[in-house]
Amino acid sequence: xxxxxxxxxxxxxxxxxxxxxxxxxxxxxxxxxxxxxxxxxxxxxxxxxxxxxxxxxxxxxxxxxxxxxxxxxxxxxxxxxxxxxxxxxxxxxxxxxxxxxxxxxxxxxxxxxxxxxxxxxxxxxxxxxxxxxxxxxxxxxxxxxxxxxxxxxxxxxxxxxxxxxxxxxxxxxxxxxxxxxxxxxxxxxxxxxxxxxxxxxxxxxxxxxxxxxxxxxxxxxxxxxxxxxxxxxxxxxxxxxxxxxxxxxxxxxxxxxxxxxxxxxxxxxxxxxxxxxxxxxxxxxxxxxxxxxxxxxxxxxxxxxxxxxxxxxxxxxxxxxxxxx
Amino acid sequence: xxxxxxxxxxxxxxxxxxxxxxxxxxxxxxxxxxxxxxxxxxxxxxxxxxxxxxxxxxxxxxxxxxxxxxxxxxxxxxxxxxxxxxxxxxxxxxxxxxxxxxxxxxxxxxxxxxxxxxxxxxxxxxxxxxxxxxxxxxxxxxxxxxxxxxxxxxxxxxxxxxxxxxxxxxxxxxxxxxxxxxxxxxxxxxxxxxxxxxxxxxxxxxxxxxxxxxxxxxxxxxxxxxxxxxxxxxxxxxxxxxxxxxxxxxxxxxxxxxxxxxxxxxxxxxxxxxxxxxxxxxxxxxxxxxxxxxxxxxxxxxxxxxxxxxxxxxxxxxxxxxxxxxxxxxxxxxxxxxxxxxxxxxxxxxxxxxxxxxxxxxxxxxxxxxxxxxxxxxxxxxxxxxxxxxxxx
Numbered sequence: 001x002x003x004x005x006x007x008x009x010x011x012x013x014x015x016x017x018x019x020x021x022x023x024x025x026x027x028x029x030x031x032x033x034x035x036x037x038x039x040x041x042x043x044x045x046x047x048x049x050x051x052x053x054x055x056x057x058x059x060x061x062x063x064x065x066x067x068x069x070x071x072x073x074x075x076x077x078x079x080x081x082x083x084x085x086x087x088x089x090x091x092x093x094x095x096x097x098x099x100x101x102x103x104x105x106x107x108x109x110x111x112x113x114x115x116x117x118x119x120x121x122x123x124x125x126x127x128x129x130x131x132x133x134x135x136x137x138x139x140x141x142x143x144x145x146x147x148x149x150x151x152x153x154x155x156x157x158x159x160x161x162x163x164x165x166x167x168x169x170x171x172x173x174x175x176x177x178x179x180x181x182x183x184x185x186x187x188x189x190x191x192x193x194x195x196x197x198x199x200x201x202x203x204x205x206x207x208x209x210x211x212x213x214x215x216x217x218x219x220x221x222x223x224x225x226x227x228x229x230x231x232x233x234x235x236x237x238x239x240x241x242x243x244x245x246x247x248x249x250x251x252x253x254x255x256x257x258x259x260x261x262x263x264x265x266x267x268x269x270x271x272x273x274x275x276x277x278x279x280x281x282x283x284x285x286x287x288x289x290x291x292x293x294x295x296x297x298x299x300x301x302x303x304x305x306x307x308x309x310x311x312x313x314x315x316x317x318x319x320x321x322x323x324x325x
Numbered sequence: 326x327x328x329x330x331x332x333x334x335x336x337x338x339x340x341x342x343x344x345x346x347x348x349x350x351x352x353x354x355x356x357x358x359x360x361x362x363x364x365x366x367x368x369x370x371x372x373x374x375x376x377x378x379x380x381x382x383x384x385x386x387x388x389x390x391x392x393x394x395x396x397x398x399x400x401x402x403x404x405x406x407x408x409x410x411x412x413x414x415x416x417x418x419x420x421x422x423x424x425x426x427x428x429x430x431x432x433x434x435x436x437x438x439x440x441x442x443x444x445x446x447x448x449x450x451x452x453x454x455x456x457x458x459x460x461x462x463x464x465x466x467x468x469x470x471x472x473x474x475x476x477x478x479x480x481x482x483x484x485x486x487x488x489x490x491x492x493x494x495x496x497x498x499x500x501x502x503x504x505x506x507x508x509x510x511x512x513x514x515x516x517x518x519x520x521x522x523x524x525x526x527x528x529x530x531x532x533x534x535x536x537x538x539x540x541x542x543x544x545x546x547x548x549x550x551x552x553x554x555x556x557x558x559x560x561x562x563x564x565x566x567x568x569x570x571x572x573x574x575x576x577x578x579x580x581x582x583x584x585x586x587x588x589x590x591x592x593x594x595x596x597x598x599x600x601x602x603x604x605x606x607x608x609x610x611x612x613x614x615x616x617x618x619x620x621x622x623x624x625x626x627x628x629x630x631x632x633x634x635x636x637x638x639x640x641x642x643x644x645x646x647x648x649x650x651x652x653x654x655x656x657x658x659x660x661x662x663x664x665x666x667x668x669x670x671x672x673x674x675x676x677x678x679x680x681x682x683x684x685x686x687x688x689x690x691x692x693x694x695x696x697x698x699x700x701x702x703x704x705x706x707x708x709x710x711x712x713x714x715x716x717x718x
Contacts (some may be wrong), residue, residue, distance in 0.1 A: 230390065233389060233390040233393040233394065234386035234387070234389055234390045235374055235378075235385070235386055235389050236386065270386065271386070271387060271390075274471060274702075274703050275387060275390070275701070275702040275703060277471070278471050278473065278702045278703055279390065279394065279702055281473050282394050282395055282473055282702075285395075285473065286395070
């Protein structure tokens with residue numbers, strides 16, 4: 001319903017801008033004049049409007065959209081600073097989404113680069129996200145919480161979506177859920193993304209539905225690895241064998257990842273914070289050294305295999321991996 | 326499914342497509358030939374999980390994660406080195422000598438103690454035992470709790486002698502507990518590779534040291550260690566006698582010869598067995614050897630008891646958590662010594678000892694006999710078990 005009203009408003013404003021570059025309004029006195037002249041804002045209010053037909057946002061129009069005076073001023077400053085050339089069309093696209101003025105303001109504060117977009121591009125990206133299955137409600141929420149998503153080209157969104165579907169074998173619904181819960185996924189390096197998936201799939205024995213439920217992609221790989229290895233080395237998590245069996249009952253992934261560190265330590269790991277912090281430091285060092293080792297081992301493949309295997313064993317040996325292929 | 330996942334792929338260009346093959350599938354015959362089907366380290370871990378989860382209950386997960394993570398070392402200072410600033414350089418990196426720190430703190434505490442606390446076993450505690458009686462000359466530097474810094478390898482001084490020896494700091498505790506006094510003759514029954522032997526020599530109280538180990542190669546290693554740490558003049562003084570025989574024989578040949586005896590027996594070396602695959606005692610070909618360990622350990626301890634003079638001290642130590650290799654061996658040896666040899670051994674209470682060092686190490690609560698240092702991430706030393714006995718007749 002809100003969208004419908006918005007659209008009507010939009011058409012009115014667009015007509016106004018095309019026919020009459022200078023906003024005509026009667027109610028909002030301090031900022032506008034009723035004459036067809038380039039208007040200047042009362043100097044005591046601090047702002048300035050340079051008049052260029054159709055491309056610049058005017059304070060009047062902002063006020064008409066529903067912004068309060070202070071909000072409008074801030075929006076205006078932001079727009080001018082960004083030197084974006086198509087700010088009104090950007091505003092159009094955002095308003096079409098049904099976002100209210102304070103949300104829009106917050107978005108611009110979080111991500112001023114949005115000012116510099118082209119309205120058509122933005123609209124295209126929003127439509128694309130809709131096609132990906134993000135329905136009204138979640139689409140708006142996602143954009144409000146993670147405005148950077150509007151800066152990403154459609155191509156990028158497609159690449160990530162394809163990776164998730166083709167390499168990681170998530171269903172389309174699951175991909176939508178992932179995008180909705182963890183939009184950061186769209187900015188992540190593709191190889192890293194796949195590695196994180198493989199870590200959860202092979203190393204932890206977790207399957208796709210569980211990964212989605214646990215919002216796997218919200219966590220950086222280092223934190224995932226840290227929480228998992230801590231449990232594994234304590235004997236509280238086992239990698240399932242090829243039949244999917246373990247000797248103990250593994251905690252659910254969402255109980256491991258979706259809880260605060262404090263709850264994770266008291267309920268799942270049953271350890272002290274000091275232990276976990278020392279463990280984190282040790283893990284970071286292990287990973288750093290493993291990374292350097294990988295560089296060397298790729299050069300000296302055959303001769304040093306036993307040694308590398310030895311040291312690899314050191315790093316990976318933390319549980320029961322009955323089936324080693 | 327295979328657990329190790331590598332981000333490197335090899336690209337197989339076949340026909341029109343490029344196939345990404347994960348590195349583990351790339352055909353490498355050498356790799357396939359050397360990879361064990363069920364690694365000994367996993368057998369070891371399985372064994373530990375079964376027995377220690379029952380024996381140590383709630384403590385086991387913390388111990389397990391510590392044993393599977395990088396262990397913490399201590400730098401045993403070599404007072405024979407002529408290098409001037411070994412200690413100050415190490416202290417500049419942030420580490421401290423835990424022995425002097427824990428001892429001075431404990432002495433202050435002891436002097437303010439008025440009454441004696443009740444004792445858990447029936448033997449009487451004389452006041453002398455309450456005071457930490459140990460050699461102040463042994464210095465071992467460690468990084469503070471929670472600090473995971475590593476030591477740099479020791480550098481040789483002008484005569485080629487190394488400044489410090491890196492070992493598990495908990496290994497020094499049995500030597501401290503042994504309490505070598507000036508003029509004592511000491512027997513180290515299973516001396517190789519030589520860390521504890523070196524610590525014994527740091528007391529500067531040893532009149533004569535007999536260091537023995539069963540294996541010839543390990544004795545060679547011991548010799549090399551001593552050569553790297555002791556000046557030639559000292560080695561030539563004939564204060565140290567190194568043999569390569571079965572320690573069980575020494576009980577009979579060297580009866581009642583030593584004031585102090587250290588029996589650091591071969592054991593399942595828990596931490597090592599969980600991490601290192603090579604020649605692991607849990608591999609199937611060594612199963613019989615491993616199962617006979619408690620018997621061997623009891624025999625070695627008995628031999629050590631026989632070699633101890635009346636009134637002398639003997640310390641038994643292992644680096645395993647297993648009750649079967651620790652308390653059971655000690656108790657068995659004590660009763661066998663009484664029944665078969667007529668030797669009465671008295672257990673020396675080391676609780677004050679554990680109290681003294683409780684800031685640096687995690688000790689297991691309430692063992693029936695002896696003390697056990699538990700690995701813990703914040704103090705990743707051990708496992709080390711030690712028990713001190715005194716020969717009464």
